[in-house]
Amino acid sequence: MASTKIEMERKIPVGISSCLLGQEVRYNGGHKRSRYCQDVLADCFEFEPFCPEMAIGLGVPREPIRLVGEADEKPRALGTVDSSIDVTEPLLQSGYNLASKRSHLRGYILMKGSPSCGMERVKVYHPNGMPNTSDSGIFVRALREANPALPMEEEARLNDAVLRDNFIARVFAYDDWKNSVEADPSYHNLIQFHSRQKYLLMAHHYQGYRELGRFLAESHELPLEQAMSEYILGFMRHMTHRATRKTHTNVLMHMLGYMKKSLDTETKQELLANIEEYRLGTVPLVAPLVLLKHYLKRYGGDYICEQTYLNPYPHQLGLRNYI
Template sequence: MATHASAANTGIPVGISACLTGEEVRYNGGHKRSRYCLNVLADCLRFETFCPELEAGLGVPREPIRLVGRPGETPRARGTKTTDRDVTERIERVGESFVEAHRHLRGFILMKGSPSCGLERVKVYHENGMPSHVDSGVFVRVLRHHFPELPLEEEARLNDPALRENFMTRVYALDDWKRNVEEAPSHHALLQFHSRQKLLLMAHRVEAYRELGRYLAEAHRRPLDETLAYYLPTFMEALSKPASRKTHANALLHVLGCLKRSLDGETRRDLLQSVEEYRLEQVPLAVPMRLLNHHLKRHGSDYICGQSYLDPHPYELGLRNAV
């Protein structure tokens, strides 16, 4: 089975809004300490804190900022009282410097609703101070533009089991890429990566699974840099939406298909029933996965046992117990 031992020993580097770790960097000198991040995720992640507003020199305490603009336009970050004070470029510059110095990160956990760090649904106001629409924070826009493959999630959204599991799946998939492809790029390393990520791709977006398979069949004819630059964003985008019970069930049946010649009829029926119970929302994903892994240890091929889908993140986190 896939293992996370090497990554867990040092902690996978993930960025986090500094206020979520208890640093008193908010506009009012307060913080938004996240118990889940610090008491659970910190066991496997190595957090690197960052506050774009503080780094932009806005100080603590400081006048709050908010997004201002019209629908269809890129909103500006301006003072709530000193309304002609525009700090958009300052936050953008520290964001660009952050990306340049933090390409090693595997993800970033953000503060909800922040005009700099909010992932989505951040309020945007009219010039007259009335609410207009919603958008992303300034720092987030920089991350998406200059580091599009980086998994992003808001701390508050980690309360949703599917979003939580999806974020950690993407973090560990990017970690695999950085350790096993990016450190020593080659066509062989890329093909090996794709081979062990096939079922994960299938579970998230079968179209991307087919598209990338076709693309890599011709990869040897293209420059390596071009192939890597196409593959990674396509792969990470495919993982960006949580898999459904239907697509998980499809991947589970594929695993079972690799075992069917080694199992007796009763065992196969039990496994099929477990997958169907999962599809019908009667049990969590962990139940059929546990049964399949039990039989894979005895009968699985190296190929199927090496699939990241079977063990995409540390088992101790229990992320598949609630999806």
């Protein structure tokens, strides 16, 4: 993993489950410190820890809670020993409160499997005590309802190179949105955001890229606030799709097309061969990108050179060395 120190003018505010920063807030007094979050991402992100259980007054140590419910109903958070302990409503309220009070957050990193913070696949038990199905944690359910555009990911899933790239790209894109569109609302800024995020979106979901393009063509007919809300919800939803070698190759070929009249035959063949090696899995994405960026600096116009796809996050993270 990357270990180079990352220098940023401003760190991006990101929420995180407190136990992942080494705080001893788990039911047994332990923690789940994440080295990657503290040793790497902390260079980019200003982490704001939060523990829903502690926030609603549960102490340490405490009786564990778990999700309980029938397969066709929303589960509740009950005590594992004393099932009369029901903290569902307080946990839901903590999620709504956090979304309201910390609307400046650009993302959230969560603890896997937690009945409060787990994003998905959290065990749900039948009232008789038998494992039943799975769902998301109670706190996350409320947080997602209150701010569906907020990028979220479980810390354990950041071990997957593609999911890691996906989440961090979404956080930086959402930060761009907050700073450039939400801070200064206008149709012009909305369209400029889409313009520079175009190829990044294309890499994640080509259909979503086309859908939002059509939406923007008619967005002036909507009130600005509505147009912005519908756009960012669509954008962040489409960005959750995983980019693949096929979709990245498509974007690389599109970008190469901007220089086809400027490049000599030998250079074109070199770039095409590099892109093909990436498509076949011989080299990581960084290989054709470095070469492509080199020639785009010489022959690309402002539009193509300003695409966030080329630099969606600090290169020192080294994320594209692994995909």
